[in-house]
Structures are given as structure tokens and as C-alpha cells.
Amino acid sequence: MNNELAISLPIPSSIPGIVWPVIPTPMAAQLLSQIHYFNLSETFSPSTLLTLQFTQLVEVINFARKTVPYYRSKFSHLPVITNGEQLREIWDEIPMLSRLDLQQAKDAIFSESPLPSHEPSELMTSTGSTGMPVTVKGNVATQFFWNATTLRDHLWHKHDFNKTYAVIRFTENPAAKPPHGAVFENWGPATYRVVPTGKCHHLTICTTEEEVRWLRDINPHYLNCNPSTLREITQYFAAHGGVPDHLTMVHTNSEIVEPDLRRMVKEVMGVQLVDTYSTKELGYLALQCPEQEHYHVQSENVLVEIINEQGKLCEIDEPGRVVATALHNFASPLIRYFVGDYASPGEPCSCGRNLPVIKRILGRQRNMLKLPDGRRIWPSFTSNGLRLMDMFSGAQFQVIQKSLSEIHINLAHISPFSAKEEENLRAQLSIVFDYPFRFIFNYLEKIERGPGGKYEDFKCEVA
Ligand SMILES: [Zn+2]
Missing domain, CATH: 3.40.50.12780 (ANL, N-terminal domain)
Structure with missing residues (x-):
């Protein structure tokens, strides 16, 4: 299957007049040879x-x-x-x-x-x-x-490879700012050396609204x-x-x-x-x-x-x-x-x-939940049909374990819950996290990303 795919790529010939079998450029030949070997290995x-x-x-x-x-x-x-x-x-x-x-x-x-x-x-x-x-x-x-x-x-x-590719990723390139982002003629060095590609659009990380507007505009x-x-x-x-x-x-x-x-x-x-x-x-x-x-x-x-x-x-x-x-x-x-x-x-x-x-x-280890009995587990954000994504629908959320008994739920882009709603959510969270932690809700303007635009859904700050 993969061999057929690699063979059927519209690889341009580097020698005029010879269209079959194609003679690729030296770099394309090296990459294609590697792909054929990968298909074997x-x-x-x-x-x-x-x-x-x-x-x-x-x-x-x-x-x-x-x-x-x-x-x-x-x-x-x-x-x-x-x-x-x-x-x-x-x-x-x-x-x-x-x-x-x-x-x-x-x-x-x-x-x-x-x-x-x-x-x-x-x-x-x-x-x-x-x-x-x-x-x-x-x-x-x-x-x-x-x-x-x-x-x-x-x-x-x-x-x-003819289709349009879109990338949303942090970059210093000022051209990649919203609303339009940067446009490149091809998908990059791994592909254009071997095969012609469609365009690649690049947007640096911005607000969700800006990202969505850009995606609808480009329709990749x-x-x-x-x-x-x-x-x-x-x-x-x-x-x-x-x-x-x-x-x-x-x-x-x-x-x-x-x-x-x-x-x-x-x-x-x-x-x-x-x-x-x-x-x-x-x-x-x-x-x-x-x-x-x-x-x-x-x-x-x-x-x-x-x-x-x-x-x-x-x-x-x-x-x-x-x-x-x-x-x-x-x-x-x-x-x-x-x-x-x-x-x-x-x-x-x-x-x-x-x-x-x-x-x-x-x-990473700091993405593990620490339970009072000493066990460390990977939180799954879902249990018994309850899902964090449904509980905080539309919000940006981040869960931070502050101590063996306390977990902070940071929420942005959402109106604060009433005291009654928070009480209901706490009961559901105890099921999701399999322990009756003290859950504290913090309503923030924005949840900041870490270095290089990285984001952690869950962080444990317990040593
Ligand atoms: Zn497999």
C-alpha cells in the first residue's frame, strides 16, 4: 500500500523530456530511497x-x-x-x-x-x-x-499533497499574526523537494476567536x-x-x-x-x-x-x-x-x-495526580460518564493540585457558576478524581501558556 502511494506521487523529473520513469533531483532521490526502505524496515x-x-x-x-x-x-x-x-x-x-x-x-x-x-x-x-x-x-x-x-x-x-495545510503554532514571525497569518507556497522542506504541494498557512497562537475566524477564512x-x-x-x-x-x-x-x-x-x-x-x-x-x-x-x-x-x-x-x-x-x-x-x-x-x-x-511526572495514600495516577478527566469537557463546556480550564487535599479549577471565558452550581460540580469532580478533594474554583480573564506556547491541562504542585 505504502509502496504504491510512494510510487504514484507526482514527482517532477529533473531531466527535461524524461517523464517516465522519472529521474528525481538528488535530494528527492535520497528522501524517496529512505521512504522505500522505511516501507521494508x-x-x-x-x-x-x-x-x-x-x-x-x-x-x-x-x-x-x-x-x-x-x-x-x-x-x-x-x-x-x-x-x-x-x-x-x-x-x-x-x-x-x-x-x-x-x-x-x-x-x-x-x-x-x-x-x-x-x-x-x-x-x-x-x-x-x-x-x-x-x-x-x-x-x-x-x-x-x-x-x-x-x-x-x-x-x-x-x-x-495538492490540498491546503494550516498550522497554528507560536512563532516570532510577525507575518504570522492575525487576522491573515503567513502564507507559504508549499508544505515545507520535507515535501516540496519530492512532490509539488498546495499552500501552507501559518498563524501564531492568538485568541480562540481569531483562530476560528482565520480557519473559516482559509478553510484548510x-x-x-x-x-x-x-x-x-x-x-x-x-x-x-x-x-x-x-x-x-x-x-x-x-x-x-x-x-x-x-x-x-x-x-x-x-x-x-x-x-x-x-x-x-x-x-x-x-x-x-x-x-x-x-x-x-x-x-x-x-x-x-x-x-x-x-x-x-x-x-x-x-x-x-x-x-x-x-x-x-x-x-x-x-x-x-x-x-x-x-x-x-x-x-x-x-x-x-x-x-x-x-x-x-x-x-510528565508533574502531570500526575497525587492521592493522600501516596499513589500517583494519571488523571483522565472522565469517569462514570462524567467528563470535564462537558462540565466546563465553552470554558478554557486548567486543573492544579495544590496539596494532597486541595485542587484548584482555573476557568476562563465563562461566567462564574452560582454557589449551588459549584456545589453540584464539586460532587461530580469527586467522582472524576476518585477522591473528595477540596475543589476551589478560580475565574480568570485568561489562562497563560508556558514557555513556547505550551499548555498543561493538569499540573501537580505537590512535592
Ligand atoms: Zn499499526
Whole structure:
């Protein structure tokens, strides 16, 4: 199926007069070759995938030991590594890299002799939702795999490249301000090098009213934005109607997608929500399966381990910390890096792709609810048919746990509830959160976003 799709792309020929078989430009040829390989590698058995990943990891680890000051000292206890099988045997001895380690390492995480063919590299700073900035380097090699995986995502979800794409995302570009936003002639470097595309419109994050007006004006086929932006837009359409009629699919990234958001988007806008899991430091970690709501690890880009509190790989459905190793970043190798998120592995997928399955991405520890008995759980915002989105319909909301007994519900864009209504809501909230917390309602003008326009529906401030 994917092969047929890739073959049927209207790829322009770089040699006049030759229209079949097409001779693509060198960059298009590299990307297409990668796509064809991905179509094969995603069907490899899990053990073959691991063997190939470790063959690549030998290169990364040995290069890091030789040229990166941070790893030179951290890996001094390891034997000489000559092959993937041996590396796999000693993998548990390779220390993990926390966000704090990375922050403190500063320039010591950069290679002193970067590979010339991977250059130029550029500095990339990520604040993350923890507000703890880290800086790594990306280069031609990491960008290539970013572009190839972006293309794979378009192909998996059968995007029609002629259609209009719209992006709502924070940007410094003054042209992207409302009411018109910025217009680009194509979807970007991952696609236009291979295939002609429709236009791409970009709006920076603004008010929901401005975002909706812009969407109705452009009437795009595809929309890409953060889940929190999507939640606000969907709530607006639920209250006012007028969903742009060309819209066929919505893509999200950067934040956690709560299961209720998928349902709400389907109910209100009649389209599917497709999520991707990526970070600035590592590129793509996982793409959503075209046939299921879970994710497939991008094993050709990254080795993902989901690890429990005992330091062992999690079982199916067991939540654990996401630890990732970048396979192609030789400029600032990230080896067994704690991404900061929790996730749970899923059963093998029935779609025919053998790439490991992530069933749910759960977010950061501070997005976990802490119960008085010491348990930490991921709040689901829905229980026994009660849903937060219905209780606060039309409002922007954020839930903050202040102590083991107190939860604040911050609400914006809504008239305050009466004392009686608040009392009813408290009873429902006790069911949703499975404990009779003291629920305090705060009515705000606006709920501010975190660094880079990120937004957290739930935050726990209990140490
Ligand atoms: Zn699948």
C-alpha cells in the first residue's frame, strides 16, 4: 500500500523530456530511497530491528567515547565495543542521561571533531514544559531523518499533497499574526523537494476567536496545532458551529493528547485527530498508526526504552519513563536520555508494521495526580460518564493540585457558576478524581501558556 502511494506521487523529473520513469533531483532521490526502505524496515521482525539499531549504535557510542568530553569520562568503565551483539549485552551498564546532566554538561556534550559530512550543525534549545532549558546540536543528518519521517507521516495518513495545510503554532514571525497569518507556497522542506504541494498557512497562537475566524477564512483540508489549541477551537465550534467544511484531518504534537480530546474532535468536527510524538532534541520518537490510536516508535531514528521504577523494561500497559537514544546525532550524541515523559507500551499492532507500539503517552511526572495514600495516577478527566469537557463546556480550564487535599479549577471565558452550581460540580469532580478533594474554583480573564506556547491541562504542585 505504502509502496504504491510512494510510487504514484507526482514527482517532477529533473531531466527535461524524461517523464517516465522519472529521474528525481538528488535530494528527492535520497528522501524517496529512505521512504522505500522505511516501507521494508517497518515490516522487519522486532529482533531484526533491534539488531540493526545496535549495529548503528556501535558507531554512535564509539564516536561519543572518542570525541565527546562528557561521554569520555562517563563511559571510561566500558570495554572496547566491537559489535552490536556485544553492545546489547552490556547495554544496562550504559549510564542514563538526565535533563539535569545534559544541562550541566553544557558544551561537553558536543563532539570536538564533528563529522564534516554531517555539518553544518545548529544549536537547538528546548525549554520543555519543565522550564529547564537544554541545548543540543542538530545537523544535516538529523534534519534528513526529520524530513524523511515527516514524509512518512504524510504517506501513512494518505495526505493529498495538492490540498491546503494550516498550522497554528507560536512563532516570532510577525507575518504570522492575525487576522491573515503567513502564507507559504508549499508544505515545507520535507515535501516540496519530492512532490509539488498546495499552500501552507501559518498563524501564531492568538485568541480562540481569531483562530476560528482565520480557519473559516482559509478553510484548510489539514490543520496542525497543539492539543490545547485544538481543545479551545473544538469547544468554540461545539458552542457556535461553523466548522470549515474542507477540514479532513487534524494533526497534533508537542503536548499530551487526552483521550477525551480525540472523541470531542470526532464529535464536533467530524474528523480524526492524528498525533505525533517528537522532541526538539531527538526528532521523531513515534508516529500514530494509520489504523489505530496508538503510536509506532520510529525505530529507524531512535531506540526507545520504557523503564519502570526497578529500572526494567515495562510490561504491556505498565507506565514507565521514556528513555531514548538518538541513532544519528553525532554532533551532540544523546544516549539513554530521559525524555521527561511517561508512557506505556502496547501490544504488537495488527496493521502489519512491527515497529514497537506505545499505547499511551502520559506526560510528565508533574502531570500526575497525587492521592493522600501516596499513589500517583494519571488523571483522565472522565469517569462514570462524567467528563470535564462537558462540565466546563465553552470554558478554557486548567486543573492544579495544590496539596494532597486541595485542587484548584482555573476557568476562563465563562461566567462564574452560582454557589449551588459549584456545589453540584464539586460532587461530580469527586467522582472524576476518585477522591473528595477540596475543589476551589478560580475565574480568570485568561489562562497563560508556558514557555513556547505550551499548555498543561493538569499540573501537580505537590512535592
Ligand atoms: Zn499499526
